[in-house]
Amino acid sequence: MTWDPTCVTEELVVNMGPQHPSTHGVLRLILRLDGERVLEVRPDIGFLHSSLEKIAERLDYRQYLPYTDRYDYLCAMANELAYVRAVESLLGVEPTPRCQWIRVMMAEMNRIASHLVYYGALGMDTGATTVFLYCFRERERILQLFEDASGQRLLYHYFRIGGLRNDLPPGFCEGLRSFLDEFPRRVAEYDALLTRNRIFRSRTEGVGYLSPEAALSYGVTGPTLRGSGVSYDLRRAAPYYVYPELEFDVPTRPEGDVMARHLVRQEEMLQSVHLLHQCLDRLPPGEINVKVPRKLKPDPGEIYVRIESPRGELGVYLISDGSEKPYRLHWRAPSFHNLQAYPEMCQGAYVADLVAILGSLDIILGDVDR
Amino acid sequence: MSEGQEQQIASVSSPEPLSAELQEIAGDLTTGGCVRAGRPELLTTPENLLPLLNRLHELPEPYSRLTDLCGVDWGDRVQVVYALCRGYGAEMVLVKVDLPRAQAEVPTVTGLWQLAFWPEREVAEMFGVTFVGHPNCEHLLLPEGFVGYPLLKDYEYDRSNPLLSPDPLREDPDAVLGGPPSEDETGAS
Numbered sequence: 001m002t003w004d005p006t007c008v009t010e011e012l013v014v015n016m017g018p019q020h021p022s023t024h025g026v027l028r029l030i031l032r033l034d035g036e037r038v039l040e041v042r043p044d045i046g047f048l049h050s051s052l053e054k055i056a057e058r059l060d061y062r063q064y065l066p067y068t069d070r071y072d073y074l075c076a077m078a079n080e081l082a083y084v085r086a087v088e089s090l091l092g093v094e095p096t097p098r099c100q101w102i103r104v105m106m107a108e109m110n111r112i113a114s115h116l117v118y119y120g121a122l123g124m125d126t127g128a129t130t131v132f133l134y135c136f137r138e139r140e141r142i143l144q145l146f147e148d149a150s151g152q153r154l155l156y157h158y159f160r161i162g163g164l165r166n167d168l169p170p171g172f173c174e175g176l177r178s179f180l181d182e183f184p185r186r187v188a189e190y191d192a193l194l195t196r197n198r199i200f201r202s203r204t205e206g207v208g209y210l211s212p213e214a215a216l217s218y219g220v221t222g223p224t225l226r227g228s229g230v231s232y233d234l235r236r237a238a239p240y241y242v243y244p245e246l247e248f249d250v251p252t253r254p255e256g257d258v259m260a261r262h263l264v265r266q267e268e269m270l271q272s273v274h275l276l277h278q279c280l281d282r283l284p285p286g287e288i289n290v291k292v293p294r295k296l297k298p299d300p301g302e303i304y305v306r307i308e309s310p311r312g313e314l315g316v317y318l319i320s321d322g323s324e325k326p327y328r329l330h331w332r333a334p335s336f337h338n339l340q341a342y343p344e345m346c347q348g349a350y351v352a353d354l355v356a357i358l359g360s361l362d363i364i365l366g367d368v369d370r
Numbered sequence: 371m372s373e374g375q376e377q378q379i380a381s382v383s384s385p386e387p388l389s390a391e392l393q394e395i396a397g398d399l400t401t402g403g404c405v406r407a408g409r410p411e412l413l414t415t416p417e418n419l420l421p422l423l424n425r426l427h428e429l430p431e432p433y434s435r436l437t438d439l440c441g442v443d444w445g446d447r448v449q450v451v452y453a454l455c456r457g458y459g460a461e462m463v464l465v466k467v468d469l470p471r472a473q474a475e476v477p478t479v480t481g482l483w484q485l486a487f488w489p490e491r492e493v494a495e496m497f498g499v500t501f502v503g504h505p506n507c508e509h510l511l512l513p514e515g516f517v518g519y520p521l522l523k524d525y526e527y528d529r530s531n532p533l534l535s536p537d538p539l540r541e542d543p544d545a546v547l548g549g550p551p552s553e554d555e556t557g558a559s
Binding site for chain 1: 409458485512523
């Protein structure tokens with residue numbers, strides 16, 4: 001038998017997921033393959049749909065707050081921040097300066113914790129198990145601080161409409177400072193362990209390219225967008241709370257591949273450390289709560305609030321009809337829009353690359369399906 | 371800060387008129403508009419939606435980025451809301467289209483932004499809106515064959531819907547598994 005170069009292998013349709021360890025939740029990918037090469041990827045989502053938007057219409061403004069933690073469980077503080085900001089804007093309430101500083105601090109700590117999960121998970125996805133354990137060791141220290149402050153490790157319910165559940169506990173600032181002093185050394189360790197690893201580099205460099213034009217069209221935001229060379233961060237573009245007073249860089253990488261997105265997140269953790277140092281230095285004393293009525297009845301109206309969550313642009317569209325319950329609440333979930341660009345990044349990739357590309361998107365399926 | 375605070379209270383619930391710039395750009399294609407909490411809103415009709423979006427897209431400083439798309443049920447009508455940003459900046463405009471409940475049809479914007487593919491499918495399955503020209507408007511989050519539009523205000527949980535029917539194993543395990551275990555099998559005292 002002679003070799004025929006025009007010969008193509010038979011196309012194969014494979015289901016990856018919904019239960020698959022590297023899909024970070026319940027995501028089904030329908031793959032059309034030619035050998036190892038991917039011809040088409042179709043994400044099938046909705047397995048974790050929890051009708052969060054409908055639930056909001058049945059609860060009053062305060063009762064809904066714990067739900068905001070649960071939909072994107074790795075950055076509960078960011079979700080709380082977005083929701084609380086939306087309700088406070090509707091009510092016309094401005095939180096106290098100390099409250100604003102603490103909220104920003106918590107959001108930045110949560111950003112580090114969330115990026116650490118990403119970091120470890122991408123290591124696992126590409127076959128490096130050790131770095132996952134390292135990352136979780138450091139993440140545990142942040143979660144311990146969160147537990148000291150709010151009583152919870154993951155789903156905090158720490159922000160309240162008009163303020164916070166309680167002020168920072170004694171020893172919190174010292175604990176945070178000792179973590180911040182140590183953490184940059186740890187990041188250097190991860191960098192040596194994972195980012196400069198030759199195998200990891202060959203798995204991630206030049207893989208999963210996303211052009212800035214495609215990112216614009218798909219509405220990709222967050223570190224995924226900044227990995228394509230677009231310097232867009234809502235903390236800078238549309239600053240809220242005390243961010244205008246803080247000094248920080250918005251890391252970007254022009255390459256647009258998995259490695260670029262990875263490096264952006266690695267640098268963002270260090271920027272968050274820088275931000276947290278400034279917060280600790282400048283944290284003002286004072287009240288943390290402003291008085292809000294017992295029954296919250298915002299005047300009829302609507303508000304669209306956006307913040308920069310660890311995954312990108314998190315939007316809350318909240319409509320009030322003057323009653324105790326929101327008339328309509330819509331979440332602009334960053335993972336949902338980022339995942340939509342996934343097939344674009346997978347063009348011409350190999351099956352093994354799919355896992356690395358998905359890891360670099362840092363999606364949370366609770367956030368995708370809501 | 372009390373001044374700014376009062377202003378904020380006023381602006382969220384009581385809209386102000388549109389800026390002259392937006393009025394000039396979009397005036398003939400809109401049926402109304404206002405500025406709420408510093409953010410312009412434009413109300414338009416399904417026929418004028420695409421021309422309006424195109425015009426906003428072709429400004430010297432274009433509203434080039436669609437960031438969000440969602441639906442709102444106002445009882446007699448369903449509203450589709452498009453959130454557009456001026457590039458990667460802070461400026462944002464909300465474009466709203468009112469659709470009658472009986473005939474909720476609006477042209478798709480998937481030709482302009484690829485972002486719209488999934489959110490339009492979501493609005494279609496949750497509010498019963500038809501996006502004319504959408505290449506694939508299957509259910510996105512809901513299972514195939516799901517009946518009803520859950521985010522409409524008058525949606526009621528329908529037990530006769532086979533996809534919502536109770537799990538027979540949980541409702542009546544004996545019928546499925548063939549009776550309760552006899553006493554000596556369980557070993558209970």
